[in-house]
Amino acid sequence: MKIGVIGTGYVGLVSGTCLAELGNDVICLDINKEKIEKLKKGISTIFEPGLSEMIKKNIKNGRLRFTTSITDLKDTLIDFIAVGTPSREDGSADLSYVLQAAKDLANVMSSYKIIVDKSTVPVGTADKVREEVKKTLKARNLNIEFDIVSNPEFLAEGRAVENFMKPDRIAVGTDSEKAKKIMGKLYSAETLNNAPIIFTDIKSAEVSKYASNVMLATRISVVNSIAGVCERVGADIKDVSRIMGSDQRIGPKFLYAGIGFGGSCFKKDLDAWITTSKEQGCDASIFEAANSLNEKQKVSIAHKIKKHFKDVKGKTFGVWGLAFKPQTDDMREAPSIRLIQHLVQEGAKVKVFDPEATENAKKIFGDTVHYCDDKYEALKESHALVLATEWYDFRQPDFKKVKKLLKEPVIFDGRNIYHKDTMIEEGFHYYGVGRIPITPITQKDKK
Numbered sequence: 001m002k003i004g005v006i007g008t009g010y011v012g013l014v015s016g017t018c019l020a021e022l023g024n025d026v027i028c029l030d031i032n033k034e035k036i037e038k039l040k041k042g043i044s045t046i047f048e049p050g051l052s053e054m055i056k057k058n059i060k061n062g063r064l065r066f067t068t069s070i071t072d073l074k075d076t077l078i079d080f081i082a083v084g085t086p087s088r089e090d091g092s093a094d095l096s097y098v099l100q101a102a103k104d105l106a107n108v109m110s111s112y113k114i115i116v117d118k119s120t121v122p123v124g125t126a127d128k129v130r131e132e133v134k135k136t137l138k139a140r141n142l143n144i145e146f147d148i149v150s151n152p153e154f155l156a157e158g159r160a161v162e163n164f165m166k167p168d169r170i171a172v173g174t175d176s177e178k179a180k181k182i183m184g185k186l187y188s189a190e191t192l193n194n195a196p197i198i199f200t201d202i203k204s205a206e207v208s209k210y211a212s213n214v215m216l217a218t219r220i221s222v223v224n225s226i227a228g229v230c231e232r233v234g235a236d237i238k239d240v241s242r243i244m245g246s247d248q249r250i251g252p253k254f255l256y257a258g259i260g261f262g263g264s265c266f267k268k269d270l271d272a273w274i275t276t277s278k279e280q281g282c283d284a285s286i287f288e289a290a291n292s293l294n295e296k297q298k299v300s301i302a303h304k305i306k307k308h309f310k311d312v313k314g315k316t317f318g319v320w321g322l323a324f325k326p327q328t329d330d331m332r333e334a335p336s337i338r339l340i341q342h343l344v345q346e347g348a349k350v351k352v353f354d355p356e357a358t359e360n361a362k363k364i365f366g367d368t369v370h371y372c373d374d375k376y377e378a379l380k381e382s383h384a385l386v387l388a389t390e391w392y393d394f395r396q397p398d399f400k401k402v403k404k405l406l407k408e409p410v411i412f413d414g415r416n417i418y419h420k421d422t423m424i425e426e427g428f429h430y431y432g433v434g435r436i437p438i439t440p441i442t443q444k445d446k447k
């Protein structure tokens with residue numbers, strides 16, 4: 001099928017590339033010329049496992065093209081709108097990019113099109129997109145048939161290619177039999193590993209994306225809130241989560257306590273959903289609490305650092321991990337930002353290492369931190385190791401080396417990845433999230 005994708009960010013680039021990989025003829029458009037120039041050369045503009053190779057392969061076989069010119073999309077059959085929907089100051093979603101993309105398409109379309117909202121958009125947006133297209137076609141004195149479909153994206157960064165190819169489900173909201181048939185062919189069982197397609201009305205599809213994200217974000221805040229109590233009463237959230245997660249009604253995923261959720265979506269989507277709930281006269285307090293608890297959680301480890309060292313002024317901290325989660329270079333809303341800014345403001349020196357996110361981090365921290373090329377380099381002359389992102393590379397470090405490099409044997413583990421027995425054996429002061437702190441046993445204690 002001939003497919004257009006508008007917006008080549010995390011969602012558009014992954015979706016467009018995967019659709020080309022599946023055999024479609026895909027053209028991806030972005031208004032960012034620099035991005036498109038890089039992509040034309042086969043250079044991925046984001047880090048996502050498996051993506052770079054797939055881009056190169058599909059450019060080579062002619063199924064994937066990149067452009068800044070909307071006229072290249074004039075006769076595509078399905079066009080995915082995958083542009084950003086950032087938060088406005090009042091928390092509502094800014095739809096200007098989505099509506100602009102719809103208008104641009106209507107300005108060039110020459111035959112029947114399915115215009116698909118893939119961006120995360122509030123309920124009722126499809127109606128606005130339809131109106132925009134109608135208005136623009138009318139101004140062109142044209143009466144071309146088109147359909148609007150809501151097909152929210154559920155991919156998780158770091159596993160985006162895998163999620164696209166083997167999705168848990170695909171939601172397609174439409175009021176047109178013609179569009180349903182074509183979308184059904186695009187996402188046929190043979191193509192996408194028998195993934196269930198759930199056809200529904202447009203509004204239900206629009207709501208389903210926010211419903212999923214606010215559920216996940218709130219679940220994390222619930223666990224972090226329980227972790228706070230664990231820490232005070234001397235319980236361990238890791239064991240508590242395992243016991244909770246073994247209940248089939250609860251399940252084990254998204255039950256990890258830590259320094260809070262980040263990423264471009266959870267906070268933005270919580271804010272937008274709170275706006276929608278209030279507009280509809282519904283109580284949104286559960287989601288407001290999830291949001292405010294998360295903001296506090298981001299600095300919780302900084303408070304532990306300050307409590308341990310009394311004064312962090314003049315001290316140096318080695319931070320492992322900057323991206324909002326492993327396997328991505330995305331720094332949007334990363335908990336490491338507030339944590340590091342807090343330490344810097346208090347007069348501490350911060351040395352950082354991340355396997356993929358350093359370039360994006362430089363745009364945020366500038367020269368306020370020292371960037372390292374190696375995880376151990378970040379520990380030289382540092383008073384403690386602070387773990388902010390649980391990359392695989394950090395899971396089993398050489399603890400003898402860590403101890404030797406650090407000025408003091410202290411670890412603040414923002415993701416609870418280190419085993420308490422190892423921390424005791426290796427003789428570290430250890431602070432996790434929702435866990436009992438560990439103090440090294442000295443020779444004097446042993447006697």
Ligand SMILES: NC(=O)c1ccc[n+]([C@@H]2O[C@H](COP(=O)([O-])OP(=O)(O)OC[C@H]3O[C@@H](n4cnc5c(N)ncnc54)[C@H](O)[C@@H]3O)[C@@H](O)[C@H]2O)c1
Nearest residue numbers: 007008009010011030031032083084085097101119120153
């Ligand atoms: N990032 C995720 O993990 C994820 C997952 C599911 C859904 N979403 C949703 O998908 C949407 C896109 O998210 P993202 O993370 O890919 O955003 P992004 O900011 O990475 O990319 C958006 C791209 O759209 C381009 N753009 C903006 N206006 C344009 C226009 N008129 N024409 C062409 N290009 C235009 C921008 O230049 C940018 O490259 C958002 O609504 C987001 O909430 C994101």
